[in-house]
Amino acid sequence: MEDDPRSAPVIRRMPLTLANKIAAGEVVQRPASAVKELIENAVDAGASDIALVLKGAGSSLIQVRDNGSGMSPEDAVLCFSRHATSKIVRAEDLEDIRTLGFRGEALASIAAIAQVTLRTRRPTDEQGTCVRIDGGLLAGNEPCAAPPGTSIDVRNLFYNVPARRNFLKRPTTEFRHVSDTFQAQAMANPWIAFSLESDGQKMFHLSRARSEEFSDALRERISALMGTEQARQLVPVQESTSYLSVTGFLGRPEHARKTRKTQFLFVNGRPVRSASIRHALVSAYDALLEERRYPALVVFITADSRHVDVNVHPAKAEVRFDDDRGVYNLLHSIARRALGVADLVPQYSRSTREASVQRQTWASQFWAPPRESGLHTTQFEGTQTSIVYAPDRSSAPQNAKLEEMPLLWQLHDRFILTRLRSGLMILDQQAAHERILYERALESLQSGLGLSQQLLFPQYITLNRPDYELLQAIQLHVTALGFSIELAPGCRVGISGVPSDVRTGAEKDLLRELLEQYKSNEEDEQLDSRENIARSIARCGAIRLGARLGTEEMRTMIDRLFQCKQPYRSFGGNPTLIQVTLEELTARFASVSPKDEGRG
Ligand code: ADP
Ligand code: MG
Numbered sequence: 001m002e003d004d005p006r007s008a009p010v011i012r013r014m015p016l017t018l019a020n021k022i023a024a025g026e027v028v029q030r031p032a033s034a035v036k037e038l039i040e041n042a043v044d045a046g047a048s049d050i051a052l053v054l055k056g057a058g059s060s061l062i063q064v065r066d067n068g069s070g071m072s073p074e075d076a077v078l079c080f081s082r083h084a085t086s087k088i089v090r091a092e093d094l095e096d097i098r099t100l101g102f103r104g105e106a107l108a109s110i111a112a113i114a115q116v117t118l119r120t121r122r123p124t125d126e127q128g129t130c131v132r133i134d135g136g137l138l139a140g141n142e143p144c145a146a147p148p149g150t151s152i153d154v155r156n157l158f159y160n161v162p163a164r165r166n167f168l169k170r171p172t173t174e175f176r177h178v179s180d181t182f183q184a185q186a187m188a189n190p191w192i193a194f195s196l197e198s199d200g201q202k203m204f205h206l207s208r209a210r211s212e213e214f215s216d217a218l219r220e221r222i223s224a225l226m227g228t229e230q231a232r233q234l235v236p237v238q239e240s241t242s243y244l245s246v247t248g249f250l251g252r253p254e255h256a257r258k259t260r261k262t263q264f265l266f267v268n269g270r271p272v273r274s275a276s277i278r279h280a281l282v283s284a285y286d287a288l289l290e291e292r293r294y295p296a297l298v299v300f301i302t303a304d305s306r307h308v309d310v311n312v313h314p315a316k317a318e319v320r321f322d323d324d325r326g327v328y329n330l331l332h333s334i335a336r337r338a339l340g341v342a343d344l345v346p347q348y349s350r351s352t353r354e355a356s357v358q359r360q361t362w363a364s365q366f367w368a369p370p371r372e373s374g375l376h377t378t379q380f381e382g383t384q385t386s387i388v389y390a391p392d393r394s395s396a397p398q399n400a401k402l403e404e405m406p407l408l409w410q411l412h413d414r415f416i417l418t419r420l421r422s423g424l425m426i427l428d429q430q431a432a433h434e435r436i437l438y439e440r441a442l443e444s445l446q447s448g449l450g451l452s453q454q455l456l457f458p459q460y461i462t463l464n465r466p467d468y469e470l471l472q473a474i475q476l477h478v479t480a481l482g483f484s485i486e487l488a489p490g491c492r493v494g495i496s497g498v499p500s501d502v503r504t505g506a507e508k509d510l511l512r513e514l515l516e517q518y519k520s521n522e523e524d525e526q527l528d529s530r531e532n533i534a535r536s537i538a539r540c541g542a543i544r545l546g547a548r549l550g551t552e553e554m555r556t557m558i559d560r561l562f563q564c565k566q567p568y569r570s571f572g573g574n575p576t577l578i579q580v581t582l583e584e585l586t587a588r589f590a591s592v593s594p595k596d597e598g599r600g
Pocket of ligand 1: 037041042045066068069070071079105106107108149150
């Protein structure tokens with residue numbers, strides 16, 4: 001009976017070391033998570049200088065040294081036991097968390113899955129303490145000499161959790177995570193000096209910011225981390241409401257990157273990941289951004305800790321506000337105001353919904369009021385732009401002459417000029433057409449229904465073997481664009497139709513050029529094949545500088561440009577158009593001083 005397995009107790013208390021090992025998995029997923037916890041502890045300890053040393057991207061050694069408060073000999077041992085924390089005493093304290101750590105979990109977790117050596121001394125103590133823990137078990141505790149502050153060595157992370165250790169990514173990947181964590185912490189604490197050394201190489205050496213204002217100090221730190229040029233072009237945000245305050249910087253859209261590497265969000269000083277906050281800010285850029293470009297964001301949000309819950313995630317990287325939706329709207333409009341003040345684009349609109357309306361009214365500025373009627377409607381392939389315009393002829397006799405002037409004209413066969421109410425707009429015809437073709441191509445690739453124009457005389461071309469195979473690989477995309485092709489034996493390709501809207505004369509060699517462009521775009525590894533093909537067709541199919549355009553063509557071009565999601569920039573990021581206001585013109589004429597006149 002005694003041996004009957006059913007009578008054996010089923011629930012057992014786990015050995016503490018095992019419990020810690022399990023909890024460790026939650027807190028420490030990779031070297032970067034340990035780095036985050038150790039740096040946060042150093043910040044909480046009031047350090048003004050924090051040094052991080054890595055070996056093997058953190059999997060052989062993570063060392064964090066600080067000159068903070070240090071620990072007593074008792075605390076130096078106690079800090080490794082679970083839920084040991086000096087930061088929270090009562091449950092009510094959870095309502096008002098001011099330090100970065102509070103769970104008392106990090107050191108216990110790290111020590112459970114590594115070999116840890118702690119050296120620490122309070123400035124007032126004569127001697128320091130050295131504690132060693134191996135896999136959660138105390139392996140040494142003795143007095144030692146140590147500078148004031150704390151130094152923790154974490155060796156062989158996950159040495160006793162092979163599954164985790166094997167799960168680690170390549171050292172370069174792990175290093176990238178550590179470096180991201182390090183940079184976020186450095187950004188959040190500009191008045192603390194930070195350094196990072198990896199396998200004997202100095203990667204970062206950031207001195208303490210000198211400015212007393214936080215946003216100035218932050219700019220110094222951004223400058224040290226991202227370079228002076230990046231720092232100079234940032235648009236400041238600074239706003240407070242009764243609920244929260246926002247301080248930081250937004251990058252200009254033309255400097256947006258292909259990755260989110262320069263996006264840093266903080267809530268109450270803590271680096272956070274929050275898709276919703278990011279979206280609130282980034283959507284404020286509206287049409288200013290290229291697809292898949294990410295503007296720099298270094299944004300600090302401070303809210304009363306009663307309104308914000310930082311306790312939702314074991315690694316404390318996520319946040320929740322008691323009014324998430326309100327926070328979203330607030331952040332969105334704060335970002336919009338900041339970008340508006342920076343005057344990033346003419347006629348900046350207030351909301352996404354208004355944006356399209358705004359774009360139409362902007363377009364309406366240069367449409368000639370038709371003489372026959374007060375209401376003018378341009379109809380364009382199913383999309384209808386109605387522009388209500390009722391010229392009051394009786395009250396504007398001086399405008400009569402203006403109306404007789406051409407409203408659109410072409411300069412040197414490369415720029416399209418048009419009169420705006422507020423001045424002059426100049427389009428780069430090639431950049432504008434590229435934008436139009438690019439967006440059309442993306443739509444066609446999405447729907448698979450690109451419009452096609454039939455060739456009067458279908459043609460056959462012969463490709464070399466690699467090009468032929470490439471064409472086979474991307475055939476679906478190519479047909480979605482509007483090509484009608486037929487792959488024949490002997491690397492021959494029959495072409496009976498090409499996408500509509502490409503420049504006249506381009507049809508014949510279009511496919512060949514498309515393949516060339518596609519291959520050269522492939523060097524940019526960030527492009528997926530759709531993006532590549534859309535860019536390629538835009539490059540090859542767009543009208544060139546030097547092409548003469550008729551008034552109707554120019555009109556159509558502008559109309560189509562303003563139907564684009566992002567009319568202001570080519571996909572390469574260059575402007576498609578610029579605007580010169582009457583004020584600017586007036587100012588230029590006024591700036592000639594009498595002295596200059598005398599010389600002339
Ligand atoms: P938490 O930070 O959540 O309190 P940790 O496990 O990270 O939990 O740390 C436990 C305790 O050890 C801290 O509350 C703090 O008292 C002490 N401690 C940890 N690191 C340091 C350090 N670098 N300097 C001084 N004290 C530290
Ligand atoms: Mg901590």
